Amino acid sequence: VKRKERSVAEYVKGVLNNDRTILAQAITLVESNAAKHMEMAQQMLNELLPYVGKSIRIGITGVPGAGKSTFIEAFGKFLCENGHRVAVLAVDPSSSITGGSILGDKTRMENLSRDPRAFIRPSPSGGTLGGVHRKTRETMLLCEAAGYDVILIETVGVGQSEFVVRSMVDFFMLLALTGAGDELQGMKKGIMELTDAIIINKADGGNKPKALAAKEEYNQFLHYLRPATPGWETKAYTCSALLGEGIPEIWQVIEKFVETTKNSGVFEMRRRNQLKDWIYSMIKDYLESSFFSHPQIKEKLPMIENNVIAGTLSVTKAVQQLLRIYENKKESE
Amino acid sequence: VKRKERSVAEYVKGVLNNDRTILAQAITLVESNAAKHMEMAQQMLNELLPYVGKSIRIGITGVPGAGKSTFIEAFGKFLCENGHRVAVLAVDPSSSITGGSILGDKTRMENLSRDPRAFIRPSPSGGTLGGVHRKTRETMLLCEAAGYDVILIETVGVGQSEFVVRSMVDFFMLLALTGAGDELQGMKKGIMELTDAIIINKADGGNKPKALAAKEEYNQFLHYLRPATPGWETKAYTCSALLGEGIPEIWQVIEKFVETTKNSGVFEMRRRNQLKDWIYSMIKDYLESSFFSHPQIKEKLPMIENNVIAGTLSVTKAVQQLLRIYENKKESE
Numbered sequence: 001v002k003r004k005e006r007s008v009a010e011y012v013k014g015v016l017n018n019d020r021t022i023l024a025q026a027i028t029l030v031e032s033n034a035a036k037h038m039e040m041a042q043q044m045l046n047e048l049l050p051y052v053g054k055s056i057r058i059g060i061t062g063v064p065g066a067g068k069s070t071f072i073e074a075f076g077k078f079l080c081e082n083g084h085r086v087a088v089l090a091v092d093p094s095s096s097i098t099g100g101s102i103l104g105d106k107t108r109m110e111n112l113s114r115d116p117r118a119f120i121r122p123s124p125s126g127g128t129l130g131g132v133h134r135k136t137r138e139t140m141l142l143c144e145a146a147g148y149d150v151i152l153i154e155t156v157g158v159g160q161s162e163f164v165v166r167s168m169v170d171f172f173m174l175l176a177l178t179g180a181g182d183e184l185q186g187m188k189k190g191i192m193e194l195t196d197a198i199i200i201n202k203a204d205g206g207n208k209p210k211a212l213a214a215k216e217e218y219n220q221f222l223h224y225l226r227p228a229t230p231g232w233e234t235k236a237y238t239c240s241a242l243l244g245e246g247i248p249e250i251w252q253v254i255e256k257f258v259e260t261t262k263n264s265g266v267f268e269m270r271r272r273n274q275l276k277d278w279i280y281s282m283i284k285d286y287l288e289s290s291f292f293s294h295p296q297i298k299e300k301l302p303m304i305e306n307n308v309i310a311g312t313l314s315v316t317k318a319v320q321q322l323l324r325i326y327e328n329k330k331e332s333e
Numbered sequence: 334v335k336r337k338e339r340s341v342a343e344y345v346k347g348v349l350n351n352d353r354t355i356l357a358q359a360i361t362l363v364e365s366n367a368a369k370h371m372e373m374a375q376q377m378l379n380e381l382l383p384y385v386g387k388s389i390r391i392g393i394t395g396v397p398g399a400g401k402s403t404f405i406e407a408f409g410k411f412l413c414e415n416g417h418r419v420a421v422l423a424v425d426p427s428s429s430i431t432g433g434s435i436l437g438d439k440t441r442m443e444n445l446s447r448d449p450r451a452f453i454r455p456s457p458s459g460g461t462l463g464g465v466h467r468k469t470r471e472t473m474l475l476c477e478a479a480g481y482d483v484i485l486i487e488t489v490g491v492g493q494s495e496f497v498v499r500s501m502v503d504f505f506m507l508l509a510l511t512g513a514g515d516e517l518q519g520m521k522k523g524i525m526e527l528t529d530a531i532i533i534n535k536a537d538g539g540n541k542p543k544a545l546a547a548k549e550e551y552n553q554f555l556h557y558l559r560p561a562t563p564g565w566e567t568k569a570y571t572c573s574a575l576l577g578e579g580i581p582e583i584w585q586v587i588e589k590f591v592e593t594t595k596n597s598g599v600f601e602m603r604r605r606n607q608l609k610d611w612i613y614s615m616i617k618d619y620l621e622s623s624f625f626s627h628p629q630i631k632e633k634l635p636m637i638e639n640n641v642i643a644g645t646l647s648v649t650k651a652v653q654q655l656l657r658i659y660e661n662k663k664e665s666e
Contacts, residue, residue, distance in 0.1 A: 045647045053644065134649065189559060193522045221557055226522060275641050275648060282652040287620040308608050311386065314378045315608060316467065319615040 008043045015048060018146040020119065030138045031124045033131075045138060048145040053271070055087075055144045056258055057151045059165040061191070062175030067201035067241060068154055069108040071175055074241035076109070076152065078248060080117040084150050087143035088112070090123040091136050091155040091165050119148060133164050137278065140168065166194045167274055167281075170267060171254055172228065173197045176218065176236070178210040192221070194228050197253055203238035203246065211238045231264050232257060296325050341376045348381060351479040353452065363471045364457045366464075378471060384478040386604070388420075389591055392498040393487045394524070395508030400534040400574060402441040404508055405485055407574035409442070411581060413450040417483050420476035421445070423456040424469050424488040424498055452481060466497045470611065473501065499527045500607055500614075503600060504587055505561065506530045509551065509569070511543040525554070527561050530586055536571035536579065544571045564597050565590060629658050 006014075006025065014022025030041045062068050076086045088109070113120045121143075124135040140151050153169055155161045166172050174195045192198075198218050203211035218236035227234050237253065239246025261267035291297060304321060307313035339347075339358065347355025363374045395401050409419045421442070446453045454476075457468040473484050486502055488494040499505050507528045525531075531551050536544035551569035560567050570586065572579025594600035624630060637654060640646035 042647060042650050042653070046650060049644050049647060138647075138649070187559070189526045190523050221554070224554055272642050276638060278648045279638065279641065279651055279655075282648065283624060283655060284617070284621060286652070286656060287624060288617060291616060291620060305609060305612065308612065309605050311382050314375060314382060314471075315611045315615065316471070317375050317379060318612055319619070320375070322612075322616060323619060 008040055008047070011040075011044045012047045015044075015142055015146050016051065023119070023142060023146050024121075026142050027121060027139050030142065031135045041138070045141060048141065051145040052141040053144060055140075055149045055151045056171065056254065057140065057153065057169040058254065059153050059155065059162075059169035059172040060175065061155045061162050061165065061172070063177070064156060066175040066177055068156075068175055070241040071199065071201050071239070072152055072154060073109045073112045074244055074247050075250065076112045076118050077115065078244070078251065079150050080112075080115050082251075084117070085148045086112075086118045086150045086152065087140075087146075087148035088118065088120045088152045088154065089136055089139055089143070090121070091132055091153060091161050119143060119146075133168075133278075134282065136164075137168050162188070162191055162194060166228075167277055170261070170270065171196050171257055173199055175199050175201055176214065178202070178207060178214040193225055196228050196232060196234055196257060197250070198222070198234070198236040199250060200236060200238045201241055204240035204243050208238075229257070229261060229270075230266055232260060232266075291326055294326060297322060300325060341373055341380070344373075344377045345380045348377075348475055348479050349384060356452065356475060356479050357454075359475050360454060360472050363475065364468045374471070378474060381474065381478040385474040386477060388473075388477045388482045388484045389504065389587065390473065390484045390486065390502040391587065392495075392502035392505040393485055393508065394489070394495050394498065394505070396510070397489060399508040399510050401487055401489075401508055403574040404532065404534050404572070405487060406442045406445045407577055407580050408583065409445045409451050409485065410448065411577070411584065412483050413445075413448050415584075417450070418481045419445075419451045419483045419485065420473075420479075420481035421451065421453045421485045421487065422469055422472055422476070423454070424465055424486060424494050452476060452479075466501075466611075467615065469497075470501050495521070495524055495527060499561075500610055503594070503603065504529050504590055506532055508532050508534055509547065511535070511540060511547040526558055529561050529565060529567055529590060530583070531555070531567070531569040532583060533569060533571045534574055537573035537576050541571075562590070562594060562603075563599055565593060565599075624659055627659060630655060633658060 006022070011022060011026045011029065015026050026041075026044065029037050029044065032038065032041070060068060060072065072088060076088060079086045109120060112118050121139060124132055124139070136153065140153070143151055151169075153165050155165045162172075172194050174191065174197070176198050178200060200211045200214050200218070215236040215238050222234050222236065225234070237246065237250060239250060241247070258267065261270070292301075301322065304313065304318045308315055308318050339355070344355060344359045344362065348359050359374075359377060362370050362377065365371065365374070393401060393405065405421060409421060412419050442453060445451050454472060457465055457472070469486065473486065476484055484502075486498050488498045495505075505527050507524065507530070509531050511533060533544045533547050533551070548569040548571050555567050555569065558567070570579065570583060572583060574580070591600065594603070625634075634655065637646065637651045641648055641651050
């Protein structure tokens with residue numbers, strides 16, 4: 001039996017009551033690429049706008065193996081036990097390529113996913129990073145409207161995903177491995193400069209001395225970098241998600257961060273700029289995809305590029321040709 | 334008396350003969366924003382395409398006070414005396430704002446500018462960075478066609494200018510001051526990761542020990558970073574432009590770099606990618622400026638942004654509204 005479709009009013013009411021079934025369906029609506037669903041999703045979001053924005057938004061990144069799942073489980077559990085409600089979202093632009101989201105598996109966080117105070121949502125699948133960005137951002141707003149006051153957005157270090165996550169959170173942390181020197185060399189360019197805290201997990205047992213050494217090495221390196229957030233000194237911390245050690249201290253760091261940036265106005269300013277940047281990036285995405293997905297451009301671009309590389313056509317002339325093709329089709333539409 | 338305008342054929346012939354007067358006029362033609370001049374400039378460039386691309390393109394950046402002028406003068410002089418012909422260009426996007434290019438003053442490099450084997454061209458003025466980018470790139474091509482085999486492109490660290498210069502050169506170097514720790518902290522994000530060499534100038538007199546210490550500190554820091562060019566280890570070097578010390582060694586480093594990257598294919602691949610990126614960035618610039626400069630968008634954007642920030646309009650709806658305004662005007666044109 002096909003489920004009766006809900007009205008916008010039903011979605012709004014269900015989300016505000018934190019009906020988890022309806023929240024999940026509302027997210028599915030936001031993730032849909034069907035025109036009708038998109039229209040409904042936008043109506044729903046507009047009605048929920050007065051109820052969003054009151055959470056602390058935290059981005060978490062780190063290479064596979066850095067212990068993101070165990071950290072998020074321990075951190076989320078701690079928050080729930082201290083009166084918070086936690087939503088865990090994921091941005092994983094690789095999921096459409098690898099044929100299965102490595103972040104999508106709720107069983108990774110079995111303990112947390114059973115907690116009624118937590119809500120875990122795997123990565124939206126498919127689409128461009130711009131599309132994933134929109135879906136994740138709007139999912140975050142839905143979770144806020146449903147009363148979750150801490151949003152954790154997880155990402156693997158693939159392509160541009162950290163920059164996208166940084167552009168939607170208040171606080172951004174990097175989960176790092178021990179052996180800082182080696183890891184830093186392989187680390188993606190620019191990622192350290194997005195970071196408000198570096199967390200070295202697995203500081204337990206025989207690994208503890210190495211974790212402490214890595215902390216020192218990261219701190220030494222961070223000393224050279226300009227902080228990601230004005231007025232906030234990015235530092236490295238150790239913890240053991242396994243033993244639960246260091247987890248409360250990390251939450252204290254985040255609380256201190258929120259207090260500091262709210263007092264200085266940086267918190268509010270960042271949120272405003274994020275909204276503006278989101279508008280601009282959606283417009284740019286639209287303009288570019290409208291151009292590069294146009295059939296005649298797709299047909300002609302490789303040949304024109306080859307002529308430029310072969311040295312028989314200047315770049316400016318190539319661009320003029322391409323724009324003429326594009327403008328002509330627009331007029332003839 | 335108004336100067337008789339030259340034909341495209343005259344420009345082409347003059348540039349190929351390295352007639353410095355005509356070369357300078359050809360650059361002025363490339364820098365002009367008048368439609369007629371742009372058309373002629375593109376014809377000229379297309380005819381010169383078979384003669385371009387044979388130089389070594391070097392980008393040089395550094396904060397004011399790092400000694401860029403004295404370094405370029407000493408380095409350029411050395412190259413000329415060793416059989417090279419050197420063109421010095423500048424990208425200075427701030428010149429239109431500050432009302433006078435700090436790089437535009439030939440008197441800074443009096444000695445070099447009097448050398449017939451060198452050609453110095455100040456920064457093109459005005460326009461967007463995209464426009465400056467095009468003008469500088471096309472000026473570089475003209476200089477190559479005129480037989481200059483080393484192109485030095487200088488930039489101050491303002492805005493996005495280093496990224497633009499990195500996107501048009503083979504080798505990129507950063508002139509740094511002593512006191513690395515202090516400077517690194519204030520350095521623009523991401524700049525170290527563009528760099529193929531760090532040059533600490535002013536390694537002379539009482540400053541020499543400090544320069545050597547800075548070199549060590551930079552090398553230590555560089556150890557953590559992924560190299561800007563695959564297969565090339567970025568290192569710090571000292572020199573004294575004043576005494577001419579260390580200058581030949583820097584040229585040896587660049588020669589080694591060219592040899593290494595030509596053997597590995599990285600040199601050629603980077604040039605190809607730079608051409609493609611240039612096409613894409615020109616198209617993006619055009620699409621964005623066409624959108625954001627549209628009168629109705631300019632009129633409506635601030636209000637729509639304010640509604641988003643006030644929380645009465647969702648970002649997606651805002652973007653839909655803006656795109657509808659834009660598409661309507663296109664249809665009615």
